[in-house]
Amino acid sequence: MTPMTPTSPPLSRLVPEYVRRFTAYIPSKPDDELKKLYGCSRLFRLNNNENALGPPAPAQEVIKCFPAPRASIYPSGDAYHLRIRLGERLEVHPDQILVGNGANEVISFVIKAFCQEGDNIITADKTFAVYEWVAEFSGFEARLVPLQDFRFDDQGMLAQIDDRTKILFVCNPNNPTGSYWSEARLRRFLETVAGRQIVVIDEAYGEFVEDSGFPNSIRLLHEFPNLVVFRTFSKMYGLAGLRIGYLVGDHEVVDVIRRTCVVYSVNSLAQIAAYAALEQDGEHIAKTRDLVREGKELLHREIRNLRLPFVSGAGNFLMVQLPINDGLAYRKLMREGVMVRSMTGFRFPNWIRVTVGQRDAMEALVEGLRKVLTD
Numbered sequence: 258m259t260p261m262t263p264t265s266p267p268l269s270r271l272v273p274e275y276v277r278r279f280t281a282y283i284p285s286k287p288d289d290e291l292k293k294l295y296g297c298s299r300l301f302r303l304n305n306n307e308n309a310l311g312p313p314a315p316a317q318e319v320i321k322c323f324p325a326p327r328a329s330i331y332p333s334g335d336a337y338h339l340r341i342r343l344g345e346r347l348e349v350h351p352d353q354i355l356v357g358n359g360a361n362e363v364i365s366f367v368i369k370a371f372c373q374e375g376d377n378i379i380t381a382d383k384t385f386a387v388y389e390w391v392a393e394f395s396g397f398e399a400r401l402v403p404l405q406d407f408r409f410d411d412q413g414m415l416a417q418i419d420d421r422t423k424i425l426f427v428c429n430p431n432n433p434t435g436s437y438w439s440e441a442r443l444r445r446f447l448e449t450v451a452g453r454q455i456v457v458i459d460e461a462y463g464e465f466v467e468d469s470g471f472p473n474s475i476r477l478l479h480e481f482p483n484l485v486v487f488r489t490f491s492k493m494y495g496l497a498g499l500r501i502g503y504l505v506g507d508h509e510v511v512d513v514i515r516r517t518c519v520v521y522s523v524n525s526l527a528q529i530a531a532y533a534a535l536e537q538d539g540e541h542i543a544k545t546r547d548l549v550r551e552g553k554e555l556l557h558r559e560i561r562n563l564r565l566p567f568v569s570g571a572g573n574f575l576m577v578q579l580p581i582n583d584g585l586a587y588r589k590l591m592r593e594g595v596m597v598r599s600m601t602g603f604r605f606p607n608w609i610r611v612t613v614g615q616r617d618a619m620e621a622l623v624e625g626l627r628k629v630l631t632d
């Protein structure tokens with residue numbers, strides 16, 4: 258008798274083809290590891306568009322005072338109080354809001370709710386990549402329409418629609434180019450789509466825009482019930498580490514999306530911190546906008562002095578084009594204690610994206626760039 262050899266069949270037999278094809282995203286290492294790796298004593302993280310001011314004061318207070326025993330109790334499964342507060346603020350019914358573990362999670366909710374085998378979504382080629390990634394690793398086609406002059410191309414997107422298109426994702430303002438559609442342009446787009454697809458407007462950086470032509474997208478819900486708006490507490494509200502964001506939509510649309518929502522994914526501390534962050538947030542928003550405006554003025558001036566092309570629009574970030582490979586620039590800047598986003602992954606080879614923040618960080622960045630250009 259031959260002994261049984263425990264040879265298992267290849268794992269790949271279990272893995273869908275679209276997962277096999279997909280490459281995992283590798284996040285950056287923690288600060289302590291990076292400092293060791295690059296030999297720097299301090300590190301300015303300018304890679305994730307975080308708010309250098311942190312969360313608003315009332316949220317900081319709530320975080321400090323979180324009663325430890327509450328950690329053993331499950332959070333509200335549907336962020337009950339936060340939704341009521343947001344509903345008052347946005348003048349929508351709380352049931353029109355779904356809160357997620359960051360806006361990242363609500364992207365999956367929407368794609369799962371509307372897409373089935375053979376369907377597609379449409380977005381830009383150079384934008385926040387998570388729409389494309391979630392679609393692709395879930396087995397749906399992501400149609401990527403090239404930006405036009407660094408902007409979402411409305412006509413190009415409309416031309417890609419077919420009868421299997423379920424969702425159009427528009428990042429407004431766009432990460433990483435900072436461009437955005439005005440209310441008039443968004444309205445024209447929604448009129449042409451005419452309710453045939455879901456239109457997602459991702460406003461992760463909406464609170465940074467100071468222009469009155471920026472859409473009041475929530476108000477447009479009355480006219481365009483196929484519209485879904487994403488917001489996050491990660492950027493302006495400085496709560497990226499607690500992971501909380503939300504979507505707002507028409508009752509009927511949100512009732513569908515709710516079915517694909519994982520309850521309890523938003524932790525208690527995130528819920529109460531977000532609630533508190535909305536208290537007197539006008540002051541926090543004004544301070545953050547001042548910081549970003551001053552940071553941009555400094556960077557525009559210094560980057561021009563360095564004779565580097567750059568793209569700077571709305572949001573707390575800007576992009577710089579370098580005469581060298583962006584991966585190499587990333588490593589060189591790390592050695593100077595400055596972490597930027599290298600943009601090859603966003604299909605912008607030789608560009609970096611930097612978060613606009615406090616003066617010392619901006620000065621370190623400029624110094625680092627000067628070094629990168631001269632060695």
Ligand SMILES: *Cc1c(COP(=O)(O)O)cnc(C)c1O
Binds near residue numbers: 359459491
């Ligand atoms: C940061 C970001 C998000 C996601 O933020 P969360 O931290 O998951 O809430 C969504 N969209 C864009 C464009 C972003 O830049």
